[in-house]
Amino acid sequence: MIYSTRGIVLYQINYGETSVVTKVYTELYGLQSYIINGVRTRKAKIKSNILQPLSMLDMGVYNRDKRNLQRVKYANAINPTSQIGLDMVKGPLAIFIAEVLFRTIREEEPNQSLFDFLMQFIGDLEAEDGSVANYHLLFMLELTGYLGFYPSLPTSGSTCYFDKREGVFCEEVPQHGDWMDKESSGLLQRMLEANTSNISSIKLSSAQRNDLVNHMIAFYNLHLDARLEIKSHKILQTVMQ
Secondary structure (H helix, E strand, C coil): CEEEEEEEEEEEEEECCCEEEEEEEECCCEEEEEEECCCCCCCCCCCHHHHCCCCEEEEEEECCCCCCCEEEEEEEECCCCCCHHHCCCHHHHHHHHHHHHHHHCCCCCCCHHHHHHHHHHHHHHHHCCCCCCCHHHHHHHHHHHHHCCCCCCCCCCCCCEEECCCCEEECCCCCCCCEECHHHHHHHHHHHCCCCCCHHHCCCCHHHHHHHHHHHHHHHHHHCCCCCCCCCHHHHHHHCC
8 A cells, every 4th residue: 555645855875776775754654764766767757856865755655564665656856946955055954954863863653743843944944045054053953852852941141051961051060071161052042042034143153153063963962872973064064164
């Protein structure tokens, strides 16, 4: 039986001479691996250009229990005019976001609120015609809410340091080494109060942006079972210079 679902492409690897295995976060089945045959041929029914990171798809899939690889009957781009993959900044940004998702999402079950958040965020990224230099920072912060360790906003204006272990702002330097200095903590607080409509108004230097990304990766590592090793981070740093 074929089931209709929406999906968000995270990555693909070549399989055999003409096929690919694609990791997709689906609305109905959570994170799934699909083998798609004949993609790298002239007569491919499913074109490789719609399988780029963060591509949003309408899919017809087979779903069989206890299968590591599922199959796709059809896949169509929800936004055929999307330019994210072709943009010199949005393209690497999409690769980074997709890699964060691939390395943090584990469940093979639906999570409607997470799926809706991702669809909205990707749509906002697509529509943004200004700077997207801070989008990955905002994304990493908002994703923590769906992973279960969203930072607590400070309760007073006197809080100076962000404790990455506890996920809270505090007035005193924590007794351990997992904390952020005053400058980085202040920038993090501004990020927590932002959204996609005003994130570009926060002006950061490349050094500040890179520092915050490194802090966020460390924050993830403290709260996830698996270590978050982001390979696309260095490429994104170069693009955001």
